[in-house]
Amino acid sequence: xxxxxxxxxxxxxxxxxxxxxxxxxxxxxxxxxxxxxxxxxxxxxxxxxxxxxxxxxxxxxxxxxxxxxxxxxxxxxxxxxxxxxxxxxxxxxxxxxxxxxxxxxxxxxxxxxxxxxxxxxxxxxxxxxxxxxxxxxxxxxxxxxxxxxxxxxxxxxxxxxxxxxxxxxxxxxxxxxxxxxxxxxxxxxxxxxxxxxxxxxxxxxxxxxxxxxxxxxxxxxxxxxxxxxxxxxxxxxxxxxxxxxxxxxxxxxxxxxxxxxxxxxxxxxxxxxxxxxxxxxxxxxxxxxxxxxxxxxxxxxxxxxxxxxxxxxxxxxxxxxxxxxxxxxxxxxxxxxxxxxxxxxxx
Numbered sequence: 001x002x003x004x005x006x007x008x009x010x011x012x013x014x015x016x017x018x019x020x021x022x023x024x025x026x027x028x029x030x031x032x033x034x035x036x037x038x039x040x041x042x043x044x045x046x047x048x049x050x051x052x053x054x055x056x057x058x059x060x061x062x063x064x065x066x067x068x069x070x071x072x073x074x075x076x077x078x079x080x081x082x083x084x085x086x087x088x089x090x091x092x093x094x095x096x097x098x099x100x101x102x103x104x105x106x107x108x109x110x111x112x113x114x115x116x117x118x119x120x121x122x123x124x125x126x127x128x129x130x131x132x133x134x135x136x137x138x139x140x141x142x143x144x145x146x147x148x149x150x151x152x153x154x155x156x157x158x159x160x161x162x163x164x165x166x167x168x169x170x171x172x173x174x175x176x177x178x179x180x181x182x183x184x185x186x187x188x189x190x191x192x193x194x195x196x197x198x199x200x201x202x203x204x205x206x207x208x209x210x211x212x213x214x215x216x217x218x219x220x221x222x223x224x225x226x227x228x229x230x231x232x233x234x235x236x237x238x239x240x241x242x243x244x245x246x247x248x249x250x251x252x253x254x255x256x257x258x259x260x261x262x263x264x265x266x267x268x269x270x271x272x273x274x275x276x277x278x279x280x281x282x283x284x285x286x287x288x289x290x291x292x293x294x295x296x297x298x299x300x301x302x303x304x305x306x307x308x309x310x311x312x313x314x315x316x317x318x319x320x321x322x323x324x325x326x327x328x329x330x331x332x333x334x335x336x337x338x339x340x341x342x343x344x345x346x347x
Contacts, residue, residue, distance in 0.1 A: 014078040014139045017056040023076055035196035043068050055203050060141040063203050066133045067190045073129040077122050083142040083163045084117040089186050089210050092294055094131035098124045109291050110178040114214050116163040132298055138207055157218040176217040183328025237264050238276035249288040250312030290326045297335045304331045
């Protein structure tokens with residue numbers, strides 16, 4: 001069943017179920033409504049591979065379960081009359097959001113995020129061409145977010161509490177690395193064989209668990225961080241270190257040497273880097289290596305041993321252990337379950 005592909009005369013809401021699957025059809029997907037609340041979009045060569053489920057969880061929540069590669073870049077714009085809260089649990093993605101003329105919010109690594117979306121401000125979304133998009137994205141009306149999960153507004157962290165009261169701050173985002181629990185939950189949801197309204201029931205439960213993990217991470221983050229934001233000098237140090245780590249993450253430099261190179265102490269650099277990016281420098285390098293490995297595993301031109309070598313591991317066993325801890329499955333399992341369906345893998 002194909003929807004009408006006419007371009008809407010007004011900007012749609014991010015919660016508009018009908019507009020979401022109209023948009024998917026415009027991106028060369030083949031769509032069909034498989035139940036009252038679930039629309040599936042299938043991408044087939046030459047227009048991509050994989051599929052996306054768009055699921056309506058009542059009037060105040062919409063979910064996209066995404067596991068696809070689309071060769072063309074995609075752009076669209078939303079606007080809403082009231083604040084929203086977005087949950088993202090991504091295993092792989094390359095997405096950019098921009099509110100009005102504000103700074104871009106870039107999502108390009110495995111992470112769990114909660115974002116507050118202010119009202120009456122256009123949200124422009126850009127999906128990179130050819131990138132693997134894999135994860136769960138849910139949008140909720142902010143005013144009913146707490147009650148939906150049996151919480152009171154005062155049970156929420158300050159950022160979400162403000163959004164629930166209609167005071168969402170532009171671009172306010174909480175981001176956390178994916179751990180094995182979230183990776184396993186998202187992976188199992190992507191691979192689920194449940195159909196129709198049973199898919200809706202499953203997603204409602206999975207979202208509740210993901211929200212619990214995100215809120216728990218936010219609570220611990222608030223307990224750990226200081227009241228003051230990093231100073232400009234500290235931000236400059238952290239970003240200088242990030243630039244050098246981006247260049248050398250396959251074979252990370254000695255952190256004491258790195259600190260001397262940018263003119264600070266090792267302890268100072270470790271502190272400001274963690275405060276700025278929410279990760280230690282070692283974890284940042286690990287994430288970069290794993291993210292590159294994920295892309296290489298998708299391309300089906302290298303053996304797993306070759307992938308390990310490409311991302312800086314001398315021994316395949318060390319790579320497999322690090323990858324499994326970060327992603328929640330082995331490189332072989334990731335390649336088998338996550339790659340475009342038409343690829344044949346090397347031995």
